[in-house]
Amino acid sequence: MTLVAGAGMHPWGKWGRPFVEYGVAAAREALRDAGLHWTDVQFLVGADTIRNGYPGFVSGSAFAQALGWTGARIASCYAACASGAHALEIARTRILAGLCDVALVIGADSTPKGFFKPVGGDRPDDPDWLRFRLLGATNPAYFALYARRRMALYGSTIEDFAAVKVKNARAGSLNPNARYRKTVSAQEVLNSPMVADPLRLMDICATSDGGAALVLVSESFARRRGLSGVRIAAVSTVTPAFPNTVLEMPNFATDSSAGTAPPERPFRSSIAHAAYEEAGVEPGDLSLAEVYDLSTALELDWYEDIGLCAPGEAEKLVRAGETSLGGRIPVNPSGGLASFGEAIPAQAIAQVCELIWQLRGTAGDRQVEGALVGLAVNQGLFGHGSAIIATR
Template sequence: MSRDVAVLGAGMHPWGKWGRGFVEYGLAAARAALADAGIAWPDVQYVAGAGTIRNGYPGFIAGATFAQALGWSGARVSSSYAACASGAQAIGSARAQILAGLCDVALVVGADAAPKGFFRPVGGDRPDDPDWLRFRLLGATNPLYFALYARRRMAVHGATPDDFAAVKVKNARHGLANPNARYRKEVTPADVRESAVVADPLRLLDICATSDGGAALVLTSMDFARRHGVTDPVRVSALSTVTPTFPKTVLDLPDFATDSALTAAEPGRPFRSAIADAAYEEAGIGPDDLSLAEVYDLSTALELDWYEDIGLCEPGGAEELLRSGATALGGRIPVNPSGGLASFGEAIPAQAIAQLCELTWQLRGQAGGRQVEDARTGIAVTQGLFGHGSAVIAIR
């Protein structure tokens, strides 16, 4: 049985700091996706919302919130929260409904209005919350984790701060051509080197910002797409949200935030690789079949880890792959042609949905000045909280 679903519509609200409610961003993205698909809102049978816990009760029930904003229509709804992988789980919920034959047309929406500065634990003093514990007991903000990863790359693989800066320079150049990006400005290596130190060796321009933004998709069955006159749609061929396998057999870590779940039963095999491998297996392809990749570049150093985790090169080969120009537009395997988080900042529940929007536009040949030549297959990957990573493969 085919596991493909069609992506008929993609829409976004530009990223930035707009000072308005997240529902407004999601509503704009949803209407853009519906218009792109040529679908009327009453034709949507299922709404999958990606949740945001930083925007009050409406954020927890995002599916119903967006359905209400669009106008009650009787559509079924669901809401998913998995931190940075929330959007991918919402896509997965909609895809499952379609493949089960429970609906033909689904709308997936994610949006966020993020606070200024680095993310903090939600809900005040909560000693049962691992985020609260690591902030209060360890003083370990997210940038500290990013810096520890960067230090590891430097020690194990010989990465340099210049390599990290080169990732930012590349992604900023890609983002110049993206009208939805928050930052559309050329960046030089000197700009990165001279920006403020946040967590050594990472500087301010090595770390993504927090942003407002929204993204939406219209997913349908393949039969519906054909009836709608779309004979060759972009297809979601695989979606993986696997959990770690016996994660504490390599390192016995306390459950302090995201990275506690990244160990795996096989030494030297990061959990992120398992996410990508599960998607490759489901789609029946491998890394060599990819035309492009959208990866979750929370920091410049983390993008280099992703090159290896999704199989673009062998462990330790990311720096050479970057230096060769292979991951830039015009190279063998462009990574983050959208501009990535370096150009967007992070709007948590919208991000994985936005990645699939980018794959959709690339595979349709609609990406304008950031278009990857002859794009046919793409992967989008995220890293969420406690094993809620995700990988989505789109093919045309």
């Protein structure tokens, strides 16, 4: 069993400082939270940032150097928006294999102004570069395609999308680590500038600076040191199955000879359900969920993907207040990306931080009463995804 003994964050914002600074601050907070020291850490995993030069590509080393060389083993990994979850899985696996007792997972980012663009110059063999050049599919345009799809399939309205922002802004107003801490009205959302029809500025998450960290320990170490922790019950990092019928970025390298039977579930749904199977829980067991709300419309899709309701029923949950703080199954009680923005290597780790605080009962004014089981899910480009289940 792997336990999270400590969680820490550097507040999100646009601070304009090196990403390592945010990661080290989050790591030190997580270590203090666990009652441990950096010299207790045997293994450090850094979630990489690809927009911050060479140190960002070897973030494990960059963080270890900043904290002070101790001889600890390190790893660095990149998995787009799921980087932090993949980093956590590397650390968790090493503990479960009996190769270490204490692991530190860190993700941090310092982001440019505006939406994320491909890195590395002109790369005609890079699908991320090609989607910009051939399709004009910036991230906001991509989010808008999902929103239009939802409107066409289920009759979703812009008022439904605005209601998601209102809900998340209220939760974010109670979170000291959130970048945006003001409540908003539906009319404010609907009056904000159009970005990619039907999505307006307040429907789309920003790009942000920030950092998050977790201290993972083995059950035996926790027992020896008298530490308490929240259990990581499952981590899913499954890839899509071919043929993939979910709206996706163009993939120019799919080998159909490796085809499998048509998937039972769409990709995002399969990510979550693989975690349910590993943890031995069902959607109805969840006390809360942190989902990847790149846009307000996408949050609604996630409700259905993780099994909170049938396809086309997500709007009913929002209208009834069931996914709000105080509702039956609060979603994004942290405030979500709507309140934080994207700091890519940190965001999956930040989701787990929220699960830890909620399951401990230390989330303050946004506390979900009696929280026992939490799910955090996200999806990165080109088959990267993650679902993490934590239990008390």
